[in-house]
Amino acid sequence: SQKIEQNSEALNIQEGKTATLTCNYTNYSPAYLQWYRQDPGRGPVFLLLIRENEKEKRKERLKVTFDTTLKQSLFHITASQPADSATYLCALGDVGSSNTGKLIFGQGTTLQVKP
Amino acid sequence: EPEVTQTPSHQVTQMGQEVILRCVPISNHLYFYWYRQILGQKVEFLVSFYNNEISEKSEIFDDQFSVERPDGSNFTLKIRSTKLEDSAMYFCASRTGGAETQYFGPGTRLLVL
Incomplete structure (x- = not known):
């Protein structure tokens, strides 16, 4: 069966440390993968996109890796701050033959950064 | 910075009633989507729309939806x-025609009683 799994437990880390979030998938072949941030009661906010032929992408304190052999993406936030506390969503794009751009989301990982 | 807007922010309705949720996408975008998120669950794809027609829909998007x-x-x-x-x-x-990134609106919270 097709599955997307993110860290099942909430992630609690100390301010200044690096947070690493995991997204694993099975029986999908996405053309790209996106990471979003979602605050309670709000819509997802786009952070980073990585394509199947890319290994790593960076944006400021954020880094994402994509391993299509392992079927895994890692999302890193370096020098984390309390303001980074949120739920982070992994989303696979263009997983089917239709290429309509629909996104398939994981259930999200809640990150809590303590001062 | 342009953003997707949605109205209303909250809607309460009685079971069996019709509701219309409204969205204003970013102006130069060509592809449009609806997703839903049941409380505590993941975001689920409903439908994609391009060139004035549905390009894909999920099993959730049955005849009650348009x-x-x-x-x-x-x-x-x-x-x-x-x-x-x-x-x-x-x-x-x-999203635009030339990029994959989708920009989301703030959402409409629908409560059916």
């Missing part, structure tokens, strides 16, 4: 006869 782009700026989701299980946050998203 979408329309009536005037070139608004994008609407209609639920003809709401059920209790339609209670959720509904998100509209849009």
Whole structure:
């Protein structure tokens, strides 16, 4: 069966440390993968996109890796701050033959950064 | 910075009533989407829309649902006869023709009593 799994437990880390979030998938072949941030009661906010032929992408304190052999993406936030506390969503794009751009989301990982 | 807007932010309705959720996508975007998120669950794809027609829909998007782009700026989701299980946050998203990134609106929280 097709599955997307993110860290099942909430992630609690100390301010200044690096947070690493995991997204694993099975029986999908996405053309790209996106990471979003979602605050309670709000819509997802786009952070980073990585394509199947890319290994790593960076944006400021954020880094994402994509391993299509392992079927895994890692999302890193370096020098984390309390303001980074949120739920982070992994989303696979263009997983089917239709290429309509629909996104398939994981259930999200809640990150809590303590001062 | 341009953003996707949605109205209303909250909607309470009685079971069996029709509701229309409205979205204004980013102006130069060509692809439009509706997703929903039941409380505590993941974001689920409902439908994609391009060139004035549905390009893909999920199993959730049954005959009770319809979408329309009536005037070139608004994008609407209609639920003809709401059920209790339609209670959720509904998100509209849009993207350009040349990029994959989807930009989401703030959502409409629908509560069916």
